[in-house]
Amino acid sequence: MSVMKKARRIAVQAIFALPRPVLRRFVGPPVVIDGKTLDLETQVLLKLQQLEGPPAETQPIERARRQVVASSQLLAGKLPIGAVTDRTIDGPGGPIGLRFYTPRDTTASTPALVYAHGGSFMHGDLDSHDGICRMLAEDAHVRVIAIHYRRAPEHPFPAAVDDVWAAWTWVNENAIGLGLDPSRIAVGGDSAGANLAAGVAQRAVRDGAVAPAFQLLFYPVVQFGQPTKSRETFGEGFYLSTTLMNLSDAKYLAGYEDVSDPRVSPLSGDPTGVAPAYVVTAGFDPLLDEGEAYADLMREAGVDVEYRCEEGLIHAFVNMAGALSSARAAVTRAGAALQRGLS
Numbered sequence: 001m002s003v004m005k006k007a008r009r010i011a012v013q014a015i016f017a018l019p020r021p022v023l024r025r026f027v028g029p030p031v032v033i034d035g036k037t038l039d040l041e042t043q044v045l046l047k048l049q050q051l052e053g054p055p056a057e058t059q060p061i062e063r064a065r066r067q068v069v070a071s072s073q074l075l076a077g078k079l080p081i082g083a084v085t086d087r088t089i090d091g092p093g094g095p096i097g098l099r100f101y102t103p104r105d106t107t108a109s110t111p112a113l114v115y116a117h118g119g120s121f122m123h124g125d126l127d128s129h130d131g132i133c134r135m136l137a138e139d140a141h142v143r144v145i146a147i148h149y150r151r152a153p154e155h156p157f158p159a160a161v162d163d164v165w166a167a168w169t170w171v172n173e174n175a176i177g178l179g180l181d182p183s184r185i186a187v188g189g190d191s192a193g194a195n196l197a198a199g200v201a202q203r204a205v206r207d208g209a210v211a212p213a214f215q216l217l218f219y220p221v222v223q224f225g226q227p228t229k230s231r232e233t234f235g236e237g238f239y240l241s242t243t244l245m246n247l248s249d250a251k252y253l254a255g256y257e258d259v260s261d262p263r264v265s266p267l268s269g270d271p272t273g274v275a276p277a278y279v280v281t282a283g284f285d286p287l288l289d290e291g292e293a294y295a296d297l298m299r300e301a302g303v304d305v306e307y308r309c310e311e312g313l314i315h316a317f318v319n320m321a322g323a324l325s326s327a328r329a330a331v332t333r334a335g336a337a338l339q340r341g342l343s
Contacts, residue, residue: 023040023041030043034233039313041325056068056244076131077322078134093163101143102179103141113136113144114187115129116149116189120252121192136335157253157263161263184213190218191316197217198274201277216337217294222267234285240315245286278308281310282317295307
């Protein structure tokens with residue numbers, strides 16, 4: 001780690017170690033919307049981000065990607081873990097990068113989570129989501145296999161969909177050799193990655209393929225082209241902006257007009273028969289309403305769903321769990337749900 005990165009991390013840790021009354025004076029009065037109060041540490045983080053400069057959506061794509069990774073590495077932490085190894089597999093459009101996370105004290109065949117990172121279908125990668133994968137592996141005591149799928153704008157829809165399905169298929173075909181229990185492999189992701197994970201669960205049913213044993217969906221984007229109250233209420237000032245969502249939609253779909261295609265919008269699909277799920281949303285997230293709607297849709301289709309809204313948090317909180325105690329607690333709850341789902 002560079003001296004500059006170490007200095008920034010120490011500064012962030014020092015800020016969040018300040019007494020809560022000091023933090024409150026720094027950010028001003030609580031933010032209360034629809035009866036929900038924004039978490040104090042999250043409010044501090046949002047103010048600090050305002051001081052940092054232009055957001056990722058205003059940057060050239062490669063600079064934006066570096067900015068997202070740097071921010072995540074600053075806030076997500078780097079939990080000690082048994083082993084982390086990288087490899088590539090053949091995919092429909094070239095090599096697909098996979099990263100394997102093995103928790104400590106693992107000797108026998110274990111359950112697993114195949115995880116697709118978020119990042120608006122454009123920005124995330126294996127490094128930006130290293131922190132959350134470490135936490136889930138250790139908290140749930142499962143092996144986590146993270147997928148680096150092709151991203152827009154270079155590779156618009158359906159490249160990401162095809163890569164995640166190819167990775168899911170490969171992991172299941174090679175489960176025993178990888179030290180995985182073939183009957184206990186979950187699929188999961190956050191935001192754009194949760195969209196792709198939900199798509200895997202639906203496609204497995206449609207195609208009669210090997211289905212996930214469980215779904216772990218963090219604040220999923222599950223519909224395109226439909227306004228919601230939460231998108232309007234939280235589209236400015238709470239990290240995920242309307243500008244970024246519109247840019248993501250345009251770059252990812254790149255002219256593909258059938259937004260009711262369930263590969264694009266899982267909320268338009270039929271979730272009958274999909275795996276049990278833990279769906280978690282954030283109270284100050286533009287994607288709040290559609291995440292809750294998807295949990296309801298699955299439940300109405302007879303799927304066993306546990307839904308939780310982390311009311312004080314914002315979009316992308318899994319990438320902040322190394323700095324924000326409330327985000328870490330939310331990830332811990334999700335890890336416990338994953339462990340229950342695969343037990």
